[in-house]
Amino acid sequence: xxxxLAALRLLAGRRLTEAQLWARLGRRGFTEDETREAVExxxxxxxxxxxxxxxxxxxxxxxxxxxARLLADLVRRGIDREAAxxxxxxxxxxxxxxxEAAVEKLFRTRTSLSYPSAARALERLGFPxxxxxRHLRARAQCDDLQGLAAEDSH
Numbered sequence: 187x188x189x190x191l192a193a194l195r196l197l198a199g200r201r202l203t204e205a206q207l208w209a210r211l212g213r214r215g216f217t218e219d220e221t222r223e224a225v226e227x228x229x230x231x232x233x234x235x236x237x238x239x240x241x242x243x244x245x246x247x248x249x250x251x252x253x254a255r256l257l258a259d260l261v262r263r264g265i266d267r268e269a270a271x272x273x274x275x276x277x278x279x280x281x282x283x284x285x286e287a288a289v290e291k292l293f294r295t296r297t298s299l300s301y302p303s304a305a306r307a308l309e310r311l312g313f314p315x316x317x318x319x320r321h322l323r324a325r326a327q328c329d330d331l332q333g334l335a336a337e338d339s340h
Contacts, residue, residue: 189216189224197233204229204236205264240265240273250288253281255312285313285321293325301326 189211196202196210204225211221228234240260247256253274260270288311292304299307301322308318 189220190227192216193224193228194233197228201239201242202234203239203264204234207234208264236265237269237273239263240269241276244273244277245279250284250291250311252284252308252312252314253277254314258312281313282317285317288313289321289325 192211192214193207196207202210207225207228208221211224212218216224225234243260243263244256251259256274256277257267257270260273261267265273285308288308289304292299292307305315305318305322309315
């Protein structure tokens with residue numbers, strides 16, 4: 187099997203970054219020259235596009251994670267840091283919206299979760315601390331107001 191055919195088969199199975207394709211062809215025993223030709227051919231024919239991969243990855247990310255986590259995931263997959271930053275900056279769902287979704291899910295699935303524990307969980311998801319604490323403070327104030335309203339109605 188040629189490196190080009192192997193590359194096309196790999197790309198037919200799933201979208202890959204250039205770095206991932208290089209690594210997979212290398213593991214299959216193809217030489218550097220064979221791999222380079224196969225990768226260049228796939229790029230030229232439009233089957234391999236790191237910018238498109240990054241955009242689809244960011245916009246297709248189901249889990250609500252922060253920009254830092256998205257950026258790190260893209261770089262780990264071999265996307266250039268600047269291209270990854272651009273894709274994250276152009277995400278369909280802004281970070282604030284993803285943070286809101288993550289907070290709602292956390293408190294829906296773990297009803298007795300403390301705010302400090304929630305903050306740590308959100309930091310692990312890649313959200314920036316200032317945004318987390320601003321959001322949690324607003325949520326706590328809202329909860330306090332709802333508690334007061336409930337007391338007044340009794």
